Amino acid sequence: MQNPWIYVGLFMIVGMLIPIAALVVARLLAPRKPNAIKQSTYECGIETVGDNWVQFKAQYYIFGLVFLVFDVETVFLFPWAVSLNKLPLFAVFEGIIFILILLAGLAYAWKKGMLEWV
Secondary structure (H helix, E strand, O other): OOOOHHHHHHHHHHHHHHHHHHHHHHHHHOOOOOOHHHHOOEEOOEEOOOOOOOOOOHHHHHHHHHHHHHHHHHHHHHHHHHOHHHOOHHHHHHHHHHHHHHHHHHHHHHHOOOOOOO
């Protein structure tokens, strides 16, 4: 009788070899003709003027992440809300706890001023 972990090991080896082989083949077959134009930095096809390193406020990224988190959580809540009348009482309480955790996160973000676009 074979050990069932052999299949797991083989799967992990194959899972690592396929991406490595793809990268090696791409490295060998890809054309390499570097020049100054290809190596230059550009933004949307427009030549950069001035310093390339512009510092943005981190608050914009945090605002986007908070939006993304609550948007994804809404996707998780939709099936729960659709089948609410068919769920057992335990599942209803679990959903309510989930909503309360989301509200606590929203209150925290609001208190820290992360939702103000200044």
